[in-house]
Amino acid sequence: MSILLVDSYDSFTYNLRELIERATGCAVFTVHNDSYQLPAEQDNLDRLISSVDAIVVGPGPGNPEQSHDVGIIPHLYSKYTEIPILGICLGFQSLCLVNGCKIRLLHEPVHGQVSKISLQGESSLFAGIESGFDSVRYHSIYVSEITDNIVPLAYSEDGCLMAAQHVTYPHFGVQYHPESICSNMGAEMLSNFGELVQKTGQKRVADKHLLNVQPLILQFSSSKEFDFQFEKVSRKETLSVCEIGDDFLLLNSASVPGKWTIIGFPEPNTSQLITHSQSSGLSVGVWKGASEAVNQDLWPYVSRFMAERKFQPRIDDPELKDCPFMGGFIGFISYEESAPQDVEPITSSPIPDTKLCFTERFVATNENHTFVVSIRPNDDLWIADTTAKLNTLNPSVSASNIPAKIEMPDKQQYVESFNKCQEYLHSGDSYELCLTTQCKIHIDNTISPWEVYKSLVSNNPSPYSCYLDFGDAKLLSSSPERFLSWDDEHCQMRPIKGTVKKDSTMTYEKACKLLKIPKELGENLMIVDLIRHDLYQMLNKVEVTKLMSVEEYHTVYQLVSVIEGDLHGSNYSGIDLLKHSLPPGSMTGAPKKRSVELLHELEHQKPRGLYSGVCGFWSVNNRADWSVVIRSLFNYEDDLCSTASSRCFRCGAGGAITVLSTCEGEWDELVLKLNSVLKVFK
Ligand SMILES: C=C(O[C@@H]1C=C(C(=O)O)C=C[C@H]1O)C(=O)O
């Protein structure tokens, strides 16, 4: 049997697909609610519907009364009265609306909160399910009055209609989200729907995969020659290792002992450099040398580049074996790269949105040792020379605070945007919006960005600290948040949502109390569900291995979840996951697409730039680790705010706004996050 899933550009759709497949055993085909233009494409739609056994209409942003939010959905309910249809949330509201019911805005929207669902009456949809189960709700709109066409099946404790069916047609709907990680009885309900479909059974088979993502890499086929040579010395101090060369790219696990710090040493005129800009396209060249425009898309180019270089060195040293980086790309991808929009110009030339340098020489440090490594053939001289330099290192002088002029974000403007966020959260357009703002920091040209970084890393050490100076763009990060890591077999995402300040009176126990409240848990849950969706789009096995645990960082406590995916036997590789899960959901809110559009307006068409993007590495052994660029400073060479004597750095900060947020609370959180970086300055 096969089921057509209609997506309304939601961020939970693929969770639903996975649940339907698991619970019913049906094949699921997904289309968007605007994939068919009616009446022109009525015949095509008829053909599609006649090739499936049932339809599930998924959730989504917006209002079922607005045709641009629901597309073909009302038409499905009114035209296909013989075929079983199950509506979820927006899909449920549409079912009721088509049948003459009234809908209204909830006084207090419910986003990412668990409710008890009380069943009433008899329905095959809930056969064998006991009343009073928990389910997660994400809605601002509710069905306030029903007609005789609609039979109510369930209510929440606050009296909201939670499920219903048509009096004669096999059309059903639930207001809650059966697919959420914190919902119970979702699989049981869907399995009942599956049985019911089987009874109506028309035994049809859809013939095509409708919205499936095309894999970027079909096969890794190593055609490049690599060597693997290294020298092992006693552990050297990271900052002074960097100072042995003029050009380096530092990925610094500054606060996680035992984890690896990688320092790539690109070579001028030799190391390959890929640059992509939303406005000027792709260019490929060498570090500090010439580059050429290439008329190709970024993702296929980068994927092919790596597919030809996959290399698994044989390493005898048990410590070095554990190092995730074996040479490869180091760089960043901006927020706009994956959320392209027209933004206000902040530089005089096109902003580099992606920079990836293919680095064959690097130094890797763990708790005990420092390794000098090159994968370039016959590179003995560089290894010997670098090792000699390391053995005569002077420890880096400790950093001091940096004089700077800081322009803080405008609070009045933030308050206005916060209030508009509340309107969108109440109208059903978004469940959570990560509203951000930026400040500018003017630093005298006589102070090098490296001095600023040294101060940042000593003031705010973090697991994903980095210093990436590409000349035309500089990134000085103290991020605590992993976005995505992968190898051939697994991937992991680690969203952070929920923040409290760490001061002398705060303890871990107190932080837990403050973080384990409906507002923070709801914020985190929404992103966990969104990330499961991002991964389920491509993977069959996705697991939440840590749900909302409290972690301690240098200046804050945060609520962290871990979502892991299985890549065994998958057509997709890590780079597909990266491409299709950017921009990071923790920086947008949910549903992602609509939230990104709203944030663009709420943040006044200002580019986020590197802030909210990702940075990290993709190594030739197909291991990668990307962090979310937050708690960071960045600078573009020709920033319009820089002057002849000063360089302008930017620092973004923000937080997730939900209906449970207060403006003062969110502003304080934003200032707290900014200050984790700004304390570097005096
Ligand atoms: C937006 C920022 O952080 C994001 C928002 C968080 C939150 O809302 O609690 C926590 C971590 C990040 O995902 C930031 O640091 O600027």
Ligand SMILES: NC(=O)CC[C@H](N)C(=O)O
């Ligand atoms: N999750 C949903 O489908 C939400 C439906 C609708 N936008 C609401 O807020 O009520």
